[in-house]
Amino acid sequence: MGYTLEDIARMAGVSRSTVSRVLNNHPNVRPEVRERVWEVIRRVGYQPHAAARSLATRRSQVLGLVIPEAVSTLFTDPFFPELIRGMTDACYARGYLLTLALFQSPEQGRRLLHRLLSSHAVDGLIVASARLNDPLIPRLLEDGFPFVSIGRHPDPRVSFVDADNVAGARMAVEYLIRRGHTRIATITGPMDMAAAQDRLEGYRQALRARGLPLDRRYIVEGDFTQEGGRAAMQQLLGLQPRPTAVFAASDAMAMGALKAAREAGLRVPGEVTVVGFDDIPQAAYLEPPLTTVRQPIVRMGALAVQLLVEQVERGAQPQRVVLPVELVVRGT
């Protein structure tokens, strides 16, 4: 606790500069000196002072995870913990730390963001699934600040990592079609989120590909929450003819839909079938177990960190990565 470069240098009988070179793997150090210095470093468990190093390198070795207020209500989704797991591991492996920027209001968001950026507290940001019209992203672009978005963004300057939501939704709906359903409804997410748009697009593509009619009334907007799914399902159950299957754009909404169906006295499955999206842990435990679409969330987090670090350290160009998803067929 409390050694400095100077101390290590003295103990190893060299200068501060040499110890610094050893620490940073500079080539021009005689091997035996290098070893002698490492010896001392290991022995006393020396770690360079983060702030001092940041000050000199103009790098904080910290990344930030931004969760805008618009999605912070979804924060209790298991999506975020998994994302964070993927991100922290990738960060630590590269010598970075991960800090949280959780906004509860636009005002708080603006203030915190300003502080974060202009105090040089973070080298780059990962923005978790903002709404498409969130002012956050234009602002970061304007500032030229390195960031990666989780979830696609139309602007070509934006790096992002996304799951193939279109394909996932298509697979889910095709599955329903193969099971013989023809009156298939969907409960979408908030339509200002890319994931919601893409899942709806996948639904449309699947119907079109099989030549099924597209009934506007069968498309109801939800908000990715259980309660929203329930409300949307109640609306669907009032239709004539009633849909026999529903593709919910999230498992939470699928659970709400199931509840609504049961409350209406319908047998599930039997009179109505529901599939979801996300593969949250509960999905397997529902009665009946939910067929759903699994995204590689941990990988997405890790990849986002990788892209961001490349951007920060080597000024890499914007990259757009879409990862494949997987249909998980269960009881329904």
Add this chain to the structure above:
Amino acid sequence: MGYTLEDIARMAGVSRSTVSRVLNNHPNVRPEVRERVWEVIRRVGYQPHAAARSLATRRSQVLGLVIPEAVSTLFTDPFFPELIRGMTDACYARGYLLTLALFQSPEQGRRLLHRLLSSHAVDGLIVASARLNDPLIPRLLEDGFPFVSIGRHPDPRVSFVDADNVAGARMAVEYLIRRGHTRIATITGPMDMAAAQDRLEGYRQALRARGLPLDRRYIVEGDFTQEGGRAAMQQLLGLQPRPTAVFAASDAMAMGALKAAREAGLRVPGEVTVVGFDDIPQAAYLEPPLTTVRQPIVRMGALAVQLLVEQVERGAQPQRVVLPVELVVRGT
């Protein structure tokens, strides 16, 4: 982007020192000068360079949230997001940032912790519900490093914030007793966690207080997960006489228990009643809605930050806070 103290000083026609004094609210600055300096600071949106300040003050203004590997499997619980919400807000309000230390293995944990501590990257840590025998806490104590535990710890030198698990469990079991149950079983958490011990203790107290017998076979250890709850319930259902009610020490386990009961062909409620603990969002949506115990998680997070900051900034003595919980009676 990129003003320094020097720049501000020049623009305001004063010296670096004076600007520093203004920023840090030192008393001895003439009011008109102070105002003139603030003027400039606001106009250009100046923020001091975090690393430079840290280097000089020997404070990073960053707190860390440690999630030991033992509980990182529970990370998908809604418990953590809520805790984090409470913590981030409290941090921002005090000018701190929150960084994550998520361990996936003891080895990774040790390394990261060493790096965190000796690089002065964080001023203090909040340790999320470690197991009682986790070597983490003795180590922090030995280093004299400021930290607060979420969940009680026997060592008197440890500051902690905890929910009143004993009372919560007692309330849940008393509720079952009032409903006329006499054969009440419990599914506990891992017994090396304080919360699990305390909830079991509450169960015991309730039975004892009402003069009900304590049947060892009615106490089965789970692991706080849904699957663990299911397995434990299967064991309970094999007993003669079968318990008519079960207190599960977590909602996740309660859900697993419900599933096991249904798989065994039992009516719920009716042939068996289940209550839980935690009040996770799904609890209200179960069929039937789950009676459970709610902890003030957000407040716990905020309070932990407050205690930690007092410890860091004013060297406050260890404090132990236990917050009241609330029984949420639902359908069961």
Add this chain to the structure above:
DNA sequence: ACCTCGCTTGGGAGCGGTTTCAATTGGATG
């Protein structure tokens, strides 16, 4: 034997703040 050149090494100037200390100022006091 002398010179060049490349590899090692150490010295020192920052990086952008805080804080000590001494100098200056202005008002109160005798």
Add this chain to the structure above:
DNA sequence: CATCCAATTGAAACCGCTCCCAAGCGAGGT
């Protein structure tokens, strides 16, 4: 009007690291 003291201000040292630059060194070439 001279003296003293507190309030205000600026200069400079320092926090611990990186990196530029110049000096020292030995090897290879002539």
